[in-house]
Amino acid sequence: MTLGDGVKAAALLFVAAVAQVSVFAQAHAFGAVPDVLLVSLVGIALLRGSVAGAVGGFFAGLIVDTASLGTLGLTSLVLTLAGYWIGRYGETTGRDRAHAPFLSVAVVTVLYQLGLLVVHFVLGESAPAGAVVRSLLPAIVFNLILTAPIYALVRRLLRPTPRDELTAEVQLLG
Amino acid sequence: MAPPSRSARAAVLASSVQRSKPTPYPSKARSALIRRAVVVGLVIVALALVTISFRSPTAGALHDVQGAGSTVLRPFQIAATRIAQPFRDAYDYVQGLANARAENKKLKRINEALRQKDIERAALAAKEPALAGLLHFEQGSSFPGGYRAVNAAVLAPPGGPFAHTLGIEAGSSSGVRLNAPVVSGDGLVGIVTNVFPDTAVVTLLTDPNSFVSARDLKTQVRGMVHTGLGGTLILDQVSKQLKVTNGDTIVTAGTHNKRYPDLYPYGIPIGRVSSVNATDTATFLQVQVQPYVNLGSLEAVAVLVPKKQHR
Numbered sequence: 038m039t040l041g042d043g044v045k046a047a048a049l050l051f052v053a054a055v056a057q058v059s060v061f062a063q064a065h066a067f068g069a070v071p072d073v074l075l076v077s078l079v080g081i082a083l084l085r086g087s088v089a090g091a092v093g094g095f096f097a098g099l100i101v102d103t104a105s106l107g108t109l110g111l112t113s114l115v116l117t118l119a120g121y122w123i124g125r126y127g128e129t130t131g132r133d134r135a136h137a138p139f140l141s142v143a144v145v146t147v148l149y150q151l152g153l154l155v156v157h158f159v160l161g162e163s164a165p166a167g168a169v170v171r172s173l174l175p176a177i178v179f180n181l182i183l184t185a186p187i188y189a190l191v192r193r194l195l196r197p198t199p200r201d202e203l204t205a206e207v208q209l210l211g
Numbered sequence: 212m213a214p215p216s217r218s219a220r221a222a223v224l225a226s227s228v229q230r231s232k233p234t235p236y237p238s239k240a241r242s243a244l245i246r247r248a249v250v251v252g253l254v255i256v257a258l259a260l261v262t263i264s265f266r267s268p269t270a271g272a273l274h275d276v277q278g279a280g281s282t283v284l285r286p287f288q289i290a291a292t293r294i295a296q297p298f299r300d301a302y303d304y305v306q307g308l309a310n311a312r313a314e315n316k317k318l319k320r321i322n323e324a325l326r327q328k329d330i331e332r333a334a335l336a337a338k339e340p341a342l343a344g345l346l347h348f349e350q351g352s353s354f355p356g357g358y359r360a361v362n363a364a365v366l367a368p369p370g371g372p373f374a375h376t377l378g379i380e381a382g383s384s385s386g387v388r389l390n391a392p393v394v395s396g397d398g399l400v401g402i403v404t405n406v407f408p409d410t411a412v413v414t415l416l417t418d419p420n421s422f423v424s425a426r427d428l429k430t431q432v433r434g435m436v437h438t439g440l441g442g443t444l445i446l447d448q449v450s451k452q453l454k455v456t457n458g459d460t461i462v463t464a465g466t467h468n469k470r471y472p473d474l475y476p477y478g479i480p481i482g483r484v485s486s487v488n489a490t491d492t493a494t495f496l497q498v499q500v501q502p503y504v505n506l507g508s509l510e511a512v513a514v515l516v517p518k519k520q521h522r
Contacts, residue, residue, distance in 0.1 A: 055287045059291040103281050104284045
């Protein structure tokens with residue numbers, strides 16, 4: 038990942054985090070909110086790997102926690118793991134598949150919500166499991182709707198790594 | 212180009228080549244190590260932040276840093292909110308329109324129901340004075356002794372200038388009998404001329420065939436109230452030598468001779484004398500009576516039923 042890519046990814050995540058806290062957090066429908074930050078992180082992690090996903094998730098989470106004056110590090114923790122997991126999926130199997138962004142967003146939406154629920158529960162804070170479970174399906178639908186345009190934007194900002202770079206670690210015999 | 216000889220190929224295949232032990236790809240191993248180190252490090256930092264933030268949520272250096280960060284982010288948040296505001300307004304507008312349509316339909320339904328209720332209440336309220344008057348009459352001193360009242364709503368009011376009957380919502384099952392006098396809160400209405408199990412027909416005082424024995428309450432002059440020429444109510448059979456004055460109250464005369472009991476008990480108000488004339492050619496005074504009861508707008512009446520049933 039080049040420095041230019043890093044700056045672009047950081048700018049995208051910053052804008053997404055601010056928009057998420059300021060705008061999308063208020064767009065309630067059916068108990069769920071569309072998560073533009075999570076979808077952006079998925080795009081970056083799929084295209085730039087697990088380290089970029091983890092680092093991006095950590096700092097995006099810090100912005101969210103800071104802006105929303107929540108428990109600092111809580112969103113960072115969950116987004117770090119989400120970014121890492123999606124990055125690994127992209128590095129191993131999912132990078133070239135057309136359905137990868139959609140599958141990743143659907144799965145990570147569930148894991149992210151459940152992860153937040155677990156962390157809140159562990160901290161002894163309010164953890165309404167029923168409400169979270171009920172909001173899962175609409176949250177997946179909202180995020181899937183956002184996936185196509187946001188992933189296209191991320192692909193435009195961060196050009197996919199050339200094929201030879203991806204397979205540089207494979208040595209040919211002979 | 213000559214093909215390789217079989218023996219040479221066999222020699223090559225048979226020779227035991229000592230392969231070097233496969234070494235892990237150094238770049239791959241290193242990147243995996245870095246990757247894991249980064250993730251573990253970030254998770255540890257995040258956990259540390261959570262722990263510190265959770266243990267001292269309102270004070271401490273981290274709290275101050277978070278406050279400062281929040282202050283820095285605030286302009287960006289405001290900018291994002293302002294940028295999104297038109298879209299939010301548009302969404303609210305569309306949502307408001309969608310809701311307004313459903314709400315409009317719902318409000319129309321409620322409005323219709325309320326209007327129905329309002330009409331029902333207004334109808335009940337309109338009946339209230341008539342019912343109150345009736346009750347007042349029944350509890351008053353002028354209510355004839357030996358009778359009980361069967362209250363009934365008016366089903367069918369007089370249907371025009373030529374109709375002098377009305378239908379009431381009480382019949383023989385309620386004790387209503389033929390020729391029973393009918394009153395309202397203001398005075399005499401008429402007499403029952405037809406009885407059905409649950410309804411009855413009342414012939415009004417203004418019917419041309421209706422004759423009521425009456426007297427002037429002030430002068431005790433007796434006469435017969437019936438409809439005269441032109442449809443006005445008159446007190447007839449009053450000798451010119453007797454005195455009747457304007458404004459006198461006319462009431463039913465009641466029974467004089469027990470062998471011939473009157474249909475109407477004594478003392479039911481009929482009307483007020485509105486004019487008294489005497490001509491040389493006429494035998495009797497011409498006494499016009501203005502009935503107390505507005506027979507065209509009756510809501511409820513009471514049928515006076517004798518407590519003792521005559522055989």
